[in-house]
Amino acid sequence: MTAHDAMLDDVAVYALGALPADEAAAVRAHLATCAECTREYQRLKPAVDAVAYSAEACADRAAGAVVPNPRLKARIMNTIRPQAIPRLANVGEMRAVRPIVWPAYAVAAACLAIALITSVFNISLNEQLHQSQLQVAQFATHARLLNRQVALQREELADLTSSDSQHYAVEGGEVVRRGNRLYIAMQTMAMPPRGKVYQAWIMRPGATRMTPSVTFMPDRGGIAVLPIPVQGTKVVEVAVSMEPDGGSKQPTSKPTFVVKLT
Amino acid sequence: MENAAGLMARVRERDAGAFETLYDTHHRLVYGIAYRILGDTAAAEDVTQSVFLKIWSNPERFVDGNFSGWIARVARNQSVDVLRRRSPAAAELSESIPDGDWLEERAFSALDAEAVRNAVATLPAEQREPIELGFFGGITHAAIAQRTGIPLGTIKTRIRTGLRRLREALEQTVIA
Numbered sequence: 252m253t254a255h256d257a258m259l260d261d262v263a264v265y266a267l268g269a270l271p272a273d274e275a276a277a278v279r280a281h282l283a284t285c286a287e288c289t290r291e292y293q294r295l296k297p298a299v300d301a302v303a304y305s306a307e308a309c310a311d312r313a314a315g316a317v318v319p320n321p322r323l324k325a326r327i328m329n330t331i332r333p334q335a336i337p338r339l340a341n342v343g344e345m346r347a348v349r350p351i352v353w354p355a356y357a358v359a360a361a362c363l364a365i366a367l368i369t370s371v372f373n374i375s376l377n378e379q380l381h382q383s384q385l386q387v388a389q390f391a392t393h394a395r396l397l398n399r400q401v402a403l404q405r406e407e408l409a410d411l412t413s414s415d416s417q418h419y420a421v422e423g424g425e426v427v428r429r430g431n432r433l434y435i436a437m438q439t440m441a442m443p444p445r446g447k448v449y450q451a452w453i454m455r456p457g458a459t460r461m462t463p464s465v466t467f468m469p470d471r472g473g474i475a476v477l478p479i480p481v482q483g484t485k486v487v488e489v490a491v492s493m494e495p496d497g498g499s500k501q502p503t504s505k506p507t508f509v510v511k512l513t
Numbered sequence: 514m515e516n517a518a519g520l521m522a523r524v525r526e527r528d529a530g531a532f533e534t535l536y537d538t539h540h541r542l543v544y545g546i547a548y549r550i551l552g553d554t555a556a557a558e559d560v561t562q563s564v565f566l567k568i569w570s571n572p573e574r575f576v577d578g579n580f581s582g583w584i585a586r587v588a589r590n591q592s593v594d595v596l597r598r599r600s601p602a603a604a605e606l607s608e609s610i611p612d613g614d615w616l617e618e619r620a621f622s623a624l625d626a627e628a629v630r631n632a633v634a635t636l637p638a639e640q641r642e643p644i645e646l647g648f649f650g651g652i653t654h655a656a657i658a659q660r661t662g663i664p665l666g667t668i669k670t671r672i673r674t675g676l677r678r679l680r681e682a683l684e685q686t687v688i689a
Contacts, residue, residue: 260666263673264654268589268607269647271655275608296582298679302648303585304629306545319544323558324536328529331569335529 255287262288266295267302407478411436419489421508423473426489428512433483435491436476440469440507443493449507450498451479454488461490466498487512517580525572535580536565542581543588549649550592560591593651607653632682640675643668 258281264270265278282289410416416429424437435451443449448468452461469475479489490509492502515531517538523531540561547560564587568575575583590609597606633641646657654672658665 257666257669260669260673263676264647264669266676267644267647267672268586268593268609269652269654269657269672270607271653272608294680295673295676297683298676299648300579300582300585301629301679301683302633302644303546303589304542304581305633306549306649307542319540319554319558319561323562324533324540327536327562327565328533330566331532332529334527334569335532336527 258285258288259291262292263295266292266299268299403478406432407434407476410434411476417512419510419512421491421510423508424475426510426512428483428486431483433479433481433486433489434476435467435479435489437469437474439473440475441473442469442471446496447493448496448498449475449491450494450502451477452490452492452502452506453479453481453486454490455485456487461488461502463498463500466494466496518577521568521572521575521580524569532565532569535568539581539584540565542585546585546588546649547592550589550651551595556595557592560588560595564588564591589648589651596651606651606656607647628686629683632679632686635682636675636678640671640678643672644675644679647672 258278261270261274261278262282265275270278278288282292410429410432411427411434413429416427419426419428421437423439424435427434427436433453440449448466450466451464453464454461464479464481465477467475467477479486488509488511490502490506492504492506494503515534517535520531520535524535543564544557544561547564548554548557551557551560564584567587568584574587586609593606593609633645636644643654643657643661643663646652646660647654650657652660654668655665657663658668661668663671
């Protein structure tokens with residue numbers, strides 16, 4: 252046996268814990284420098300632990316096992332518990348599962364309050380909804396009117412500019428007829444004095460007197476374009492006069508113009 | 514179940530529940546070693562209590578590795594200390610087993626005690642007896658040689674041979 256083989260034997264005895272202190276110190280020093288002996292030590296250590304495990308007391312008292320007194324655990328736990336810190340997770344879990352018990356009157360009051368708040372909230376929501384629906388309807392009506400106006404204006408523009416329209420010149424403007432539609436289109440019309448308006452008059456075929464038609468006002472630029480609500484083909488003469496606000500049944504002033512549609 | 518290293522981490526945070534679990538899973542090992550070495554129940558319980566209270570008061574002593582192997586060595590050393598205080602022949606007692614290293618392989622950390630007992634029992638008596646005397650008797654190789662009447666060199670070789678054979682038997686157990 253070589254000296255190193257002898258050292259490997261000492262390593263085994265060291266692992267077992269059966270060396271005196273001086274020899275154990277020598278082996279420790281050797282292990283720090285010898286890879287082979289370190290590997291041997293690492294291989295044998297689990298075997299030493301296994302020897303320890305073999306002493307584990309059997310739990311079966313009936314089989315003659317020697318087991319510690321159950322009160323030993325109680326003694327140990329009583330010693331360490333005053334120093335223990337409750338786990339936060341456990342405290343959280345306990346709070347999480349702890350039931351909340353409310354008095355019956357508090358539950359009833361809470362339910363009533365919730366019902367009232369819900370009702371008021373619903374009424375408020377219904378009113379808001381009703382207002383919103385009304386506004387939507389008004390907007391829709393307004394939009395329809397605007398569309399109608401745009402359509403009429405497009406129609407008027409087409410009638411006034413069409414090559415097949417009939418134009419009858421008057422002072423400051425003209426009367427235009429296209430098919431059944433009849434228009435007064437003034438470009439330079441003086442603004443009537445306060446309390447006065449312009450009024451259109453029409454003469455039907457075979458009639459001896461003028462029939463009152465719409466009243467109107469020019470804009471600040473002296474422009475007035477208006478359709479005359481009558482079937483244009485059944486008018487033979489058009490006149491405009493200045494009349495009191497609200498119009499007249501008979502002309503009360505000299506006509507601004509009179510034009511025959513021939 | 515949470516492993517022992519995880520439980521020890523909680524013990525460092527003063528978790529009594531983790532400590533109780535460690536006690537439940539390891540007290541029979543500690544008590545068994547102490548009883549085997551000291552031979553009486555009262556002393557074995559004292560050692561068991563001392564070992565677990567030290568774990569609670571100084572958990573940093575366990576750094577990493579096989580907790581069962583570590584606590585077994587602590588229990589063995591504590592028991593041998595008791596023997597040393599008792600024995601008039603203290604010079605025969607060996608040094609403590611190093612409990613600060615963790616070179617052992619984790620594969621052996623979960624061995625069943627019954628399987629280990631069987632593996633130890635398969636060792637020839639000439640190897641098993643010096644091993645058990647060294648571990649549970651807490652005496653030096655010289656004292657073993659003196660008690661058995663076998664030369665010191667032979668005792669050392671038998672201890673090494675026996676431990677290697679036990680290692681091989683354990684490997685078979687782990688593989689199986």
